[in-house]
Amino acid sequence: GAVVSQHPSRVICKSGTSVKIECRSLDFQATTMFWYRQFPKQSLMLMATSNEGSKATYEQGVEKDKFLINHASLTLSTLTVTSAHPEDSSFYICSARDGREGLADTQYFGPGTRLTVL
Amino acid sequence: AQSVAQPEDQVNVAEGNPLTVKCTYSVSGNPYLFWYVQYPNRGLQFLLKYITGDNLVKGSYGFEAEFNKSQTSFHLKKPSALVSDSALYFCAVRESGYSTLTFGKGTMLLVSP
Numbered sequence A: 001g002a003v004v005s006q007h008p009s010r011v012i013c014k015s016g017t018s019v020k021i022e023c024r025s026l027d028f029q030a031t032t033m034f035w036y037r038q039f040p041k042q043s044l045m046l047m048a049t050s051n052e053g054s055k056a057t058y059e060q061g062v063e064k065d066k067f068l069i070n071h072a073s074l075t076l077s078t079l080t081v082t083s084a085h086p087e088d089s090s091f092y093i094c095s096a097r098d099g100r101e102g103l104a105d106t107q108y109f110g111p112g113t114r115l116t117v118l
Numbered sequence B: 001a002q003s004v005a006q007p008e009d010q011v012n013v014a015e016g017n018p019l020t021v022k023c024t025y026s027v028s029g030n031p032y033l034f035w036y037v038q039y040p041n042r043g044l045q046f047l048l049k050y051i052t053g054d055n056l057v058k059g060s061y062g063f064e065a066e067f068n069k070s071q072t073s074f075h076l077k078k079p080s081a082l083v084s085d086s087a088l089y090f091c092a093v094r095e096s097g098y099s100t101l102t103f104g105k106g107t108m109l110l111v112s113p
Helices: A099-104
Strands: A004-007 A010-013 A019-025 A032-038 A044-051 A067-073 A076-081 A090-097 A107-109 A113-117 B003-005 B010-014 B019-021 B024-026 B031-038 B044-050 B056-058 B064-068 B073-078 B087-095 B107-112
Touching (some): A019 A032, A019 A113, A032 A067, A107 B044, B003 B087, B031 B073, B044 B064, B073 B087
Parallel strands (some): A010 A113
Antiparallel strands (some): A004 A019, A032 A044, A090 A107, B003 B024, B031 B044, B031 B087, B064 B073, B087 B107
């Protein structure tokens, strides 16, 4: 099956620092990757959609200068939380679409990254 | 616009009994429907999807779901629940021609021994 990895799984940082989260599709090429944020006991909130080689599309209310997304290759997307603050603490999950099935393709999710900003 | 409703915050079932987790959807065109499961502090695992064809879809771990167009529903089912099935279940819809999934709020399934 399609596997998506995320690194790191957990990160604790000081307020004001930047944190980079990597998302990789391990056994398929992902033309489209997605970044979600999940608060405790809540559903996933889509932050942005990234397509390989082009700029990410951010959802309304998501600061693109704060959450930098780079989709440099068909297997790697990164999310950088810049100048992190405690309110950025959350569970961040990436997903990748396996485009081999065309319009019917499935999104596969990474295991998530728990970010804690002190 | 596309939307998903999971009317139950929590479903309780005894081990060995059948389980149903409900999901209804709203789309303008043809729906692609998905079920995912999430264990604590983990990402989402894909269970099954409906794209077209047979209304009864079989997926991982013995789960199945029935697509009902007239009722716009896609309920998740399993004939015999296991304690290990206890987790958070998400229904999601993507309208054909759109790239993004819309998730329901999730339903916590608790299977008691």
